[in-house]
Amino acid sequence: MTILTRRALRALMLTLWLPTAALAQTAGATQADLDALQTQLTTVEQRVDRLKDTDATKAATLGRDLQLLREDLTYLRVKLRRENALPAAEVAAVRDRLGAIDREASGTTLTVAAPSARAGEIAVGQELDARLQTPLSSQTAEVEDRFEATTLVDLYQGSTLLVPAGSVLRGVVSGVERASRIDRRGSLTLAFDQMTVDGRTYRIRGSVTQALEGPGIKGEVGKMTAGAAAGAIIGGILGGFQGAMVGIAVGGGGSLLALPGTNVKVDAGTVLRVRFDAPVALGAAPLPEPR
Incomplete structure (x- = not known):
């Protein structure tokens, strides 16, 4: 076979291969996937x-x-029709959200805890939502003020219940900045140092990642498995859940930041998303009872 013939054959093979490879890389959802989603x-x-x-x-x-979700499904149909392509991840995201609503409606809410190398241990990065029991304000709070919050969901590791809903997290105000009349904004830095589970108190290190609004807890207790993001179930646990509190941002280290010229005000009942910044071995010896 001459060099010219070999080059021509290679070019032909490349021409035939490229569309197939491109299709494999861009393969996504189909109309059948959207029809199945509509049925669900x-x-x-x-x-x-x-x-x-x-x-x-x-x-x-x-x-x-x-x-x-209906609106999202309509959008996906239009996108598929116009672009003749639809990423499978977009359909999967809608399917997952629909599945969460289905579990809520049937009373089988499920959430998962962060993976841990040891049984009975809450891993670094695990988040839990806890309802604040007392109001806090950067206008009146002092450093070292104590406060409490109670967890909203059962936290499981596999089939083992690690932290039942209603467990108490103890927090401390570690920093306060009061607002000025001009532009200095108020801030509160909150930290969590203790958790009481089934009457046993453990030392923890936790920080706030979000302050969330919701007027009331729904009837059933949610179930969370180690590893899942707390946000995966928050909408089903809080009645009328609205999301992150308007006018409050969360900075590094658990600092709640108000708008310029205003103080941070966090009402009792606000849900704080708490991140564990150190592992907690629930099988270890608890803190001694205070005398």
């Missing part, structure tokens, strides 16, 4: 509709979530 959406809608007879408030909240 209809099933969940029916379940939420039946929920109105037993828990109208919960049904209304889930109904609003479903409306957003």
Whole structure:
């Protein structure tokens, strides 16, 4: 075979291969995937509709979530029709959110804890949502003021319950900046140093990553498994959940920051998302009882 012939053959093979390779790299969701998603959406809608007879408030909240998913599904249909391509990840994201609503409607909320090398240990980076029991304000708080928050969900490691809902986290105000009349904004730095689980108190090191709004806890207790993000279930645990508090940002080290010229005000009942900054071995000896 001459050099010219070999080059021509190689060019032909490359021409035939390229479209196949490109297709493999860009392969995504299909119309069949969207049709299956629509069927799943209809099933969940029916379940939420039946929920109105037993828990109208919960049904209304889930109904609003479903409306957003309907809009997302419509967007995906239009995108597939116009671009003739649709990333599978976008469909998977909608499917996951729909699955979470389905679990909420059926009362089988599931969340997972961060992976840990040891049994009975809360790993670094695990987050839990806890409801603040007393109000806090940068206008009145002092460094070393104590406060408490109670966890909203059961935290599991596999089938083992690590932290039941209602466990108490003890916090301390580690820093305060009061607002000025001009532009200095108030701030509160919060840290958590103790956690009481089933009457046993352990030393922890935790910080706040978000301050969340929600007027009330829904009837059932959520179940969380080690490793899952706390945000995966927060919408189902809080009635009328609104998300991050307006006017409060969270800086490094758990600092709550107000708008310029204003003080931080965090009402009792606010949900604080707490991140564990050190591992907690729940099988270890607890702190001694105070005398």
